[in-house]
Amino acid sequence: MVQVSTAAEDFPFYLDKEAFKQSVQRHLHTTYGTVESKANSLAWWKATCSAINELVFEGLTETHKKHSGIDTRAVHYLSLEFLMGRLTRNNLYNLGIFETARDALTELGQDIDTLCSEEPDMALGNGGLGRLAACFIDSLATLGYPAIGYGIHYEHGLFRQEFRDGHQIERPDSWRDYGNPWEICRPESIQKVPLYGYVETEFGPNGKMRKVWHPGEMIRGVPWDIPVVGFGGHTVNILRLWESRADDYFDWDVFNAGGYVDAQAEKARAEAISKVLYPNDETLAGKELRLTQQYFFCCCSLQDMLRRYKRRHDDFSHFAEQIVIQLNDTHPTIAIPELMRQLVDLEGLKWEEAWAISQQVFAYTNHTLLPEALEKWDVVLFEHVLPRHLEIIYEINHRFLDEVVAKKWPNDDQMKQRLSIIEEGNPRMVRMAYLGVVGCFKTNGVAYMHSELIKKELFPYFYELWPERFTNVTNGITPRRWLKACNPRLSALFDEAVGTHWPTDLTLLRQVVAKADDPKFQKRFMAIKHQNKQDLAKVILQLTGVEVSAEAIFDIQIKRLHEYKRQHLNMLHILTLYRRLLQDPDLDIQPRVFIFGAKAAPGYKLAKDIIFGINKIGERINADERIKGKIKVVFLPNYRVSLAEQMIPAGDLSEQISTAGKEASGTGNMKFALNGALTIGTMDGANVEIREEVGDENIFIFGLSADEVSSKLKAGYNSRDYYYNNPELKAILDWLDSDYFTPNQPGALASIKRSLLDGGDPFLCLADYESYICAQQAVDQAYRDKARWAKMAIINSASVGKFNSDRSIQDYVDTIWKLKSYPAIE
Ligand code: 26V
Numbered sequence: 001m002v003q004v005s006t007a008a009e010d011f012p013f014y015l016d017k018e019a020f021k022q023s024v025q026r027h028l029h030t031t032y033g034t035v036e037s038k039a040n041s042l043a044w045w046k047a048t049c050s051a052i053n054e055l056v057f058e059g060l061t062e063t064h065k066k067h068s069g070i071d072t073r074a075v076h077y078l079s080l081e082f083l084m085g086r087l088t089r090n091n092l093y094n095l096g097i098f099e100t101a102r103d104a105l106t107e108l109g110q111d112i113d114t115l116c117s118e119e120p121d122m123a124l125g126n127g128g129l130g131r132l133a134a135c136f137i138d139s140l141a142t143l144g145y146p147a148i149g150y151g152i153h154y155e156h157g158l159f160r161q162e163f164r165d166g167h168q169i170e171r172p173d174s175w176r177d178y179g180n181p182w183e184i185c186r187p188e189s190i191q192k193v194p195l196y197g198y199v200e201t202e203f204g205p206n207g208k209m210r211k212v213w214h215p216g217e218m219i220r221g222v223p224w225d226i227p228v229v230g231f232g233g234h235t236v237n238i239l240r241l242w243e244s245r246a247d248d249y250f251d252w253d254v255f256n257a258g259g260y261v262d263a264q265a266e267k268a269r270a271e272a273i274s275k276v277l278y279p280n281d282e283t284l285a286g287k288e289l290r291l292t293q294q295y296f297f298c299c300c301s302l303q304d305m306l307r308r309y310k311r312r313h314d315d316f317s318h319f320a321e322q323i324v325i326q327l328n329d330t331h332p333t334i335a336i337p338e339l340m341r342q343l344v345d346l347e348g349l350k351w352e353e354a355w356a357i358s359q360q361v362f363a364y365t366n367h368t369l370l371p372e373a374l375e376k377w378d379v380v381l382f383e384h385v386l387p388r389h390l391e392i393i394y395e396i397n398h399r400f401l402d403e404v405v406a407k408k409w410p411n412d413d414q415m416k417q418r419l420s421i422i423e424e425g426n427p428r429m430v431r432m433a434y435l436g437v438v439g440c441f442k443t444n445g446v447a448y449m450h451s452e453l454i455k456k457e458l459f460p461y462f463y464e465l466w467p468e469r470f471t472n473v474t475n476g477i478t479p480r481r482w483l484k485a486c487n488p489r490l491s492a493l494f495d496e497a498v499g500t501h502w503p504t505d506l507t508l509l510r511q512v513v514a515k516a517d518d519p520k521f522q523k524r525f526m527a528i529k530h531q532n533k534q535d536l537a538k539v540i541l542q543l544t545g546v547e548v549s550a551e552a553i554f555d556i557q558i559k560r561l562h563e564y565k566r567q568h569l570n571m572l573h574i575l576t577l578y579r580r581l582l583q584d585p586d587l588d589i590q591p592r593v594f595i596f597g598a599k600a601a602p603g604y605k606l607a608k609d610i611i612f613g614i615n616k617i618g619e620r621i622n623a624d625e626r627i628k629g630k631i632k633v634v635f636l637p638n639y640r641v642s643l644a645e646q647m648i649p650a651g652d653l654s655e656q657i658s659t660a661g662k663e664a665s666g667t668g669n670m671k672f673a674l675n676g677a678l679t680i681g682t683m684d685g686a687n688v689e690i691r692e693e694v695g696d697e698n699i700f701i702f703g704l705s706a707d708e709v710s711s712k713l714k715a716g717y718n719s720r721d722y723y724y725n726n727p728e729l730k731a732i733l734d735w736l737d738s739d740y741f742t743p744n745q746p747g748a749l750a751s752i753k754r755s756l757l758d759g760g761d762p763f764l765c766l767a768d769y770e771s772y773i774c775a776q777q778a779v780d781q782a783y784r785d786k787a788r789w790a791k792m793a794i795i796n797s798a799s800v801g802k803f804n805s806d807r808s809i810q811d812y813v814d815t816i817w818k819l820k821s822y823p824a825i826e
Contacts, residue, residue: 011096012233012825013055020097020104023051036108042178044110045088045118048101049181052091056227059095059236063824067146071312073321074146075817076305078298078335079133079328081277082151082239083125084226085481085641087182088116093485094142094229120175121640122226123157124241126280127560128667129367131641132446133328135478135667135805141230141237142480142504143806144823145813150301152293153183153224153241156276161599161638166615170602172276183224183241189307191221191300192247195292199388211345213388218247219270221300231480231503234823242300244273280560281601286378291334291385298335302342316349320360324817327364327440330375330432336362336439337392345388351395363816364436364443365473367664369450369458370564376429379422393430397421400438408465419461437462437469442816446475447665447686453706473812474689475665476805479506482671487649489528490675490797497521506674507801512794522790529652529676529793536650540595544634546622552591552632553783556677557655558639558647561598561607564662568610568752569765570594570655573776574617574633575732581627590783593632594618597639597647609751611635616741616749644668649675652793653779656681657772659763661706663687670803676793678782680775682768686803694799698792700782702775703768712767719761722769729769733757 027050028034034043067074092098102112125131133149140147159170194215202210221242228237246267272289273296305323313319327333336358343354368374383390401416409415421438423429437443437459445451451472455463463470484491484503494502494509502508515521533550540548557570574594581587596614600607618633636643654672656663656679663685673679673690680700681687691699704712723730736753739746756765783789801807813819 013058013095013097015055015097015100017100017104017107020051020100021108023054024048024104024108027051041110041114042118044105044108045115046179046181048105048115049088052088052095052097052101053181053227055095055097055233056091056229056236059229059233059825060227060238063236066822066824070822071322072146072822073817073819074148074323075140075812075819076301076323076325077133077136077140077147077149077328078301078325078332079130079149079151080294080297080331081125081130081328082122082133082137082149082241083127083130083641084122084134084239085645086116086119086121087226088119089485090138090481091229093480094138094231095233117642120177121157121642122175122180123173123640124151124154124277126158126277128665129329132367132475132667132805135476135481136809137228137237137239138230138478138480139476139805139809141228141235142232142478143809144230144235144821145809145817145819146822147237147819149228149237149239150297150304151239151241152274152277152297153222153243154274154277155243155271158277158279158599158640159602163611163615163635163637166612166619168600168608168611182226184227186223186225186240189223189304191223191242191303193219193221193244193296193299195219195295195385197387199391211388211391213341213345217270219273219296220245220247221296223300223304230823232823234825236824240301240304242274242297244270244296246270279599279601280373281603285376286381288381288385291377291381294331295334295338295386295389298332298338302335302338306342306347316343316347316353316357320357323361324819325362326812326817327362327436329365329367330436333364333375333432333436333439334386334389336435337389337396340392340396341388355396355399358439359441362440364440366433366436366443366445366450366454366458369453369664370662375432376423377432379428379430382430390430393421393435396435396438404465415461419465433458434462437466441469442471443469444471444473444816445664446473447689448472448474449683449688449706450664450685453661471815473808473815474802475667475670475686476803476808477667477670477674478805479503479674481645482648483674486645487528487532487675489531490525490649493524493528504806505801506804506806509798509801512798516791516794516798519787522787522794525676525794525797526786526790529650532649533652536595536646539646540593540634540636543636546618546632546634548593548632548634549591549629552593553652553779554595554650555592555653555655556595556597556647556651556672557657558595558597558644559666559668561600561604561611563606563755563763564659566657566659566763566765566768567596567598567614568756569657569768569772570596571610571614571617571752572729572732572765572769573773574614574621574631575735576728576773577631578617578621578624578627579728579732579735581630585626585628587630589630590780591630593634595647596633596635597643598635599639606751606755609749613736613741613749613752620741644671648672648677651675651677652783652789653677654679654681656684656687657703657768658682658684659768660684660704660709662763670800673796673800674803676797678779678789678792678796680772680779689802690800693802694796698795698799700775700779702771704764704771709764712764717760717764717767719756719764719766722766723757726770729766 024047028047105112137149157173160173162169196216197214200212224241226239343349421434445454498508498511648671651672654677656669660682665685682703733753736749742748
């Protein structure tokens with residue numbers, strides 16, 4: 001494990017309060033043209049960022065010098081999503097100047113929290129996959145590895161969510177409306193991207209065949225760089241995001257010939273490519289613009305890599321030594337045929353040479369087993385947008401089936417069909433995940449259990465063919481953002497208990513386990529939790545108007561809304577408690593606040609119905625005086641990274657209740673445990689590994705195992721059996737048919753019941769219901785014993801060092817990337 005020193009005295013930048021103050025004032029005057037008496041918080045925030053950037057750019061320059069000076073191997077992380085959130089606080093902590101900046105701003109009459117909340121979230125991702133990419137680039141920079149993130153500079157990130165009468169409404173997200181102080185435009189590195197058109201076969205004088213693509217359209221890719229400051233400030237890498245623009249917009253001939261309107265239309269079409277991030281939606285299939293987005297950023301990024309490589313090399317013999325490309329899910333797998341095209345068609349390499357290089361360069365991370373999330377493209381659409389790439393994929397497939405599959409399974413046409421990158425049928429489809437496995441030297445899952453299922457269920461024959469290609473890298477989270485920056489109180493306690501090195505070596509927190517029984521330490525730990533809960537209670541009041549007590553259990557489920565994540569199972573528990581309380585208002589239960597945050601894909605009807613259901617049930621429960629405030633339900637609107645940072649430190653109970661076998665890993669589960677929440681969860685994804693770390697007695701596990709789930713489904717699962725055999729369950733489901741929660745709108749919640757009965761309950765909510773209710777009762781019991789709960793919470797927080805994303809990155813480096821660390825500033 002690489003150790004980069006991050007003791008306070010080792011931070012490379014010393015900046016005293018006076019210097020920071022002067023810098024902010026100077027930027028207020030000379031960069032933003034305003035004065036102290038006039039400037040609003042936005043102006044102060046921007047001036048602060050400019051002051052921070054003076055250090056950031058210095059680090060950026062040093063890192064660039066160092067990495068290009070030694071011409072070293074680097075990882076290129078290709079991802080359609082980077083869910084960065086806000087950067088101000090993060091950059092201040094990573095540079096080691098948070099306190100300096102806070103004090104300087106105080107003296108200038110400014111509150112740092114207020115200024116930081118001026119920053120719009122950079123929400124260029126949907127959820128776990130995008131946030132993982134953001135944690136990974138933080139860890140890469142922290143560990144001093146040469147790395148670059150490549151993605152799209154979306155004009156609009158994930159939609160902003162509002163509730164209207166309990167319904168989700170989507171509004172556009174405009175994170176750059178007032179400019180973004182962190183990004184730097186690099187017009188000197190613009191790339192051109194061909195699209196559409198046709199392919200011609202030419203024969204040279206030597207009779208050699210050559211394929212020439214005559215594109216129907218050319219787009220420009222303009223790079224925007226976001227500096228990524230590693231913790232300790234020793235390395236500043238970049239995240240390079242491509243924006244699409246029309247090529248030769250001022251085509252004067254067309255323009256003068258009265259083509260002004262056409263030219264504008266062409267410009268709009270080109271700009272559409274990077275206009276908006278697609279939400280994870282069932283309706284994604286067949287979206288031409290999505291394929292174009294994928295190709296656009298892969299094409300730009302590969303040209304960028306080749307350009308940099310060619311500056312120092314005359315041939316491609318060292319390409320695979322210098323460059324490794326990680327594909328974040330199948331979204332960028334089009335990079336594989338694109339590299340082949342650039343090497344064969346543009347650089348003149350032989351197919352075999354190019355393929356040998358390509359095979360050593362790419363690695364693929366799979367993030368989901370859900371069949372509907374595995375990308376496939378209609379061959380006809382593919383040919384229309386990328387005619388040359390379809391040919392290349394046919395060639396890759398042909399060679400793979402003839403040279404590899406036929407050798408292993410001679411005369412077995414069925415096997416060829418099974419493993420073919422092209423799925424036969426009407427329409428024929430390109431299977432992007434198969435292209436990933438065939439074109440990459442490694443395929444990894446994101447938690448141990450998920451990686452096993454990849455081998456056994458998703459790609460069993462590929463695994464038989466190439467067992468050595470499959471591996472696991474368990475996900476992680478950056479402790480800088482997800483503990484140090486978001487939970488300063490707990491961080492201070494840990495500093496005191498184990499010293500200040502834990503943000504880079506989270507396993508140091510293990511020492512705190514020894515204090516888990518110490519009543520004094522328990523008291524301090526729980527007092528911090530209580531303060532964090534009070535802070536969140538204020539946010540809840542502000543966002544929902546609902547008053548909640550910090551004495552109650554804060555029971556939180558935050559993640560994208562999906563049936564497999566089973567927010568509706570949580571809802572069934574709420575209904576159960578509510579019904580029991582109505583039957584017996586004196587029922588002795590621990591007061592609880594059920595807190596949700598989730599966005600539903602705009603086209604996902606049932607997910608939106610579940611949001612509506614929870615909102616309506618919450619309204620009724622929160623207003624019902626008979627239950628004396630024993631339970632409350634709040635759904636916080638517009639869940640995003642910056643809201644997560646306020647919720648996670650305040651969690652008592654972390655809901656990780658997916659159907660076993662469906663959640664690849666989860667990362668919210670890690671964030672909650674690190675901040676001292678106990679998990680109620682299934683044996684799924686990384687929950688399995690969290691249980692291993694914290695011990696079975698410090699986690700509430702319930703429900704069917706993945707094996708049990710699949711045998712139940714195979715044997716013919718009938719959810720009605722559970723409905724008819726459990727009168728309480730039947731009663732709460734029947735409640736949903738009434739107008740009890742939706743006055744004057746009878747049946748407004750019926751779709752949820754229908755999906756669980758007529759719909760067959762595909763994610764086995766009813767099968768796991770009883771076990772879940774029992775586990776929740778165990779939670780209730782445990783919470784009554786304050787010392788026991790405190791001990792469990794402390795053990796959780798102290799035992800999850802494994803889930804530091806630095807460890808994940810080191811695993812990638814050791815098993816896949818084989819990089820050397822070169823911190824730029826010693
Ligand atoms: C995509 C789609 C698209 C079509 C409709 C339904 C659907 C459902 C889920 C997805 C997610 C695809 C990839 C993804 O975000 N996976 C998440 O990756 C995280 C980081 O590895 C991991 O922690 C989560 O368990 C996994 O769901």
